[in-house]
Amino acid sequence: MSPRSTVAVRTLPALPPWLAHALRAQRGPVPWSAVVRGALAAGPLLLAAVLVGHTSLGVVAAIAAMLAGINDRPGSRRTAVRRLGAPALAGAAGVLVGTYAGDHVGAVVLTLVLTALGLLAGGMSAIGPVASGGGTQLLVAAAIGAGMPLPDSGWARALAFLAGAGWLIVLRLALPTRGALAGDFRFDGERAAVSAVYEAVASLLDAAGTEHAAARRGALTAALDHAQDALAGPRLRRYASSAAERRLHAQYAAALPLAEAATALAWAGEPLGGRAAEGPRRLAAAVRESAATGPLPAPARSAPALRALDDALLQAAHAFDQDGGSDLHTRRRGACDLLRTAFGTGGREYGLRVALCFGASAAIAQALHHSHWYGQHTHWYWLPATAVFLVKPDLGPLVSRVLCRAAGTVLGALLFAGFAAVLPHPQGLVALVAVCGALIPVSTRHFAAQTAVVTVLVLSLVMVGGEPQASVGRIGETLLACVLVLIVGHLPMPGERGGHVRARLAYAAGAAHAYLVHVLDGPDGPDGPDGPDGPDDRAARWTLRRDAYRALSEARVAIALSAAELPALARHTEGTDEVAALLERLVDTTTAAAVHLDDTGRLDRRHGDRLTELLGELAAHRERVGLPPGVTGLTVAR
Numbered sequence: 001m002s003p004r005s006t007v008a009v010r011t012l013p014a015l016p017p018w019l020a021h022a023l024r025a026q027r028g029p030v031p032w033s034a035v036v037r038g039a040l041a042a043g044p045l046l047l048a049a050v051l052v053g054h055t056s057l058g059v060v061a062a063i064a065a066m067l068a069g070i071n072d073r074p075g076s077r078r079t080a081v082r083r084l085g086a087p088a089l090a091g092a093a094g095v096l097v098g099t100y101a102g103d104h105v106g107a108v109v110l111t112l113v114l115t116a117l118g119l120l121a122g123g124m125s126a127i128g129p130v131a132s133g134g135g136t137q138l139l140v141a142a143a144i145g146a147g148m149p150l151p152d153s154g155w156a157r158a159l160a161f162l163a164g165a166g167w168l169i170v171l172r173l174a175l176p177t178r179g180a181l182a183g184d185f186r187f188d189g190e191r192a193a194v195s196a197v198y199e200a201v202a203s204l205l206d207a208a209g210t211e212h213a214a215a216r217r218g219a220l221t222a223a224l225d226h227a228q229d230a231l232a233g234p235r236l237r238r239y240a241s242s243a244a245e246r247r248l249h250a251q252y253a254a255a256l257p258l259a260e261a262a263t264a265l266a267w268a269g270e271p272l273g274g275r276a277a278e279g280p281r282r283l284a285a286a287v288r289e290s291a292a293t294g295p296l297p298a299p300a301r302s303a304p305a306l307r308a309l310d311d312a313l314l315q316a317a318h319a320f321d322q323d324g325g326s327d328l329h330t331r332r333r334g335a336c337d338l339l340r341t342a343f344g345t346g347g348r349e350y351g352l353r354v355a356l357c358f359g360a361s362a363a364i365a366q367a368l369h370h371s372h373w374y375g376q377h378t379h380w381y382w383l384p385a386t387a388v389f390l391v392k393p394d395l396g397p398l399v400s401r402v403l404c405r406a407a408g409t410v411l412g413a414l415l416f417a418g419f420a421a422v423l424p425h426p427q428g429l430v431a432l433v434a435v436c437g438a439l440i441p442v443s444t445r446h447f448a449a450q451t452a453v454v455t456v457l458v459l460s461l462v463m464v465g466g467e468p469q470a471s472v473g474r475i476g477e478t479l480l481a482c483v484l485v486l487i488v489g490h491l492p493m494p495g496e497r498g499g500h501v502r503a504r505l506a507y508a509a510g511a512a513h514a515y516l517v518h519v520l521d522g523p524d525g526p527d528g529p530d531g532p533d534g535p536d537d538r539a540a541r542w543t544l545r546r547d548a549y550r551a552l553s554e555a556r557v558a559i560a561l562s563a564a565e566l567p568a569l570a571r572h573t574e575g576t577d578e579v580a581a582l583l584e585r586l587v588d589t590t591t592a593a594a595v596h597l598d599d600t601g602r603l604d605r606r607h608g609d610r611l612t613e614l615l616g617e618l619a620a621h622r623e624r625v626g627l628p629p630g631v632t633g634l635t636v637a638r
Helices: 017-023 032-039 042-052 055-070 077-104 107-125 129-147 154-174 185-207 213-231 243-268 274-289 304-319 335-343 345-371 382-391 398-422 427-443 447-464 471-489 499-521 535-563 567-573 576-600 605-625
Strands: none
Touching (some): 032 427, 042 055, 042 427, 042 447, 055 077, 055 129, 055 154, 055 427, 055 447, 077 107, 107 129, 107 345, 129 154, 129 345, 129 382, 185 274, 213 535, 243 274, 243 535, 274 304, 335 345, 345 471, 345 499, 382 398, 382 471, 398 447, 427 447, 447 471, 499 535, 535 567, 535 576
């Protein structure tokens, strides 16, 4: 017998993407601040309403607090005002429209009104996450306003909805969060976000020359996006009004040249010593602890990108001692751009699918309600409200949403049936609402867990409002909505499928093209006049670079969600991930070329050849995925 024996290793087959996504959950520390806010939101609001004899308005306020709690994510206080407040305004409008439509029109007209709202909300959701949250709350609140049997007027319900969401916003602004002990607690979210940027720069420098560099560069993009959003929230004044906030703006701006140099070094593919990452890490600690930077170790100045890193560290050390700084290098989108997105290819596809699903679910629910097919069916609004969460593409792939929604609803309904049998009414149910509110921030890591918690909370609210236990009806409505959304999701639609993904990719390609043109045609570019570029030109370059990387990140998210659909849907966006990877390499190469141009004033052959190669590869994919022609029509002078 051979001394060396072989052991057969049996590998399990990989799960299909649509099933793997349904089983995947986010990880991270428990957001205790959000848990406390959730516990103090819906439950206390409902208790106060019960004590003063306005239970029905308390139910509406608790629903609004629940929906706001789903949107209560980590970030700055100023960003939270927009993330929670804008959808709440849309939800209040939905309650108002739904209530008056439900009270004054028949079933057919009501269905048409809800379908039109679905078309509007779907197109609006293509704009971005906040708009998508607003579209979701608009439709859910409209269905509740039209179908929930409450004695209050439309205006009273809308005000109660605003009060419920507004209470959570007050808690978000007033209660301290983790890390609030360092510096001004008003800006702890901004401080953590800016510190994370410097940590991401250091991690990218550590990964230079390794297989982890691409993932670390993606993490740096995410950190910059988060910090940009945290600092750019709504404010009463146009510019930062306090010294602490201006200093944070300056520290964020000082991270941009560091990020640029780190990207160029990662692109070069040569390992760096630990000394290169030590400076950004000390800057991260200084931001996090609101302290002085102290001495920063200088990296070797043996290459253009290393010299750029050293210069950026010196500039950052100077910026940390200043109070000035307000430019966040954000490319603002005007009203015309937002309308173009909402009514463009992606928005139209999104809107038509949401309208068809929401309208069909409302029509079926109305038919069941008026025919008394299985009893009085007083909760007919559950069907369209459930369909809203199932039809929204930005909430995950279709089959994953359906599987998680069905499993979460069954689990939540069974749990509530057990709680309702043993808890005192209404005190025990109010306490259950408070517990569920506290669990929502943790449950958002997985759609099935979130659905289970929300199901228990909603059934508790319905029972506190005076209606009988309805777990069986909730399961039936959800399963019917799942079947409906699966059918609608696979129906052919006017236009090309995958329009949302292609629209995101086309915007990313346009942003990459604008960045490349600026670098090649700028003062130091090979096609521009000689001489050093000024601060205005460099600031414009950073703005274009940020826009290109952010657009690519958003396109990547849309592509990943589409790839996790069933093969019948995923095939419509095949090849888009390859184009996104090419665009990322193009932007990385453009960044490396810009750093080299700053140092030498000319484009070397390595950068020029790589840019020409990438543009050629993109040209081969242009027709297949619908890239704008200008992206591949450039020539690189060397």
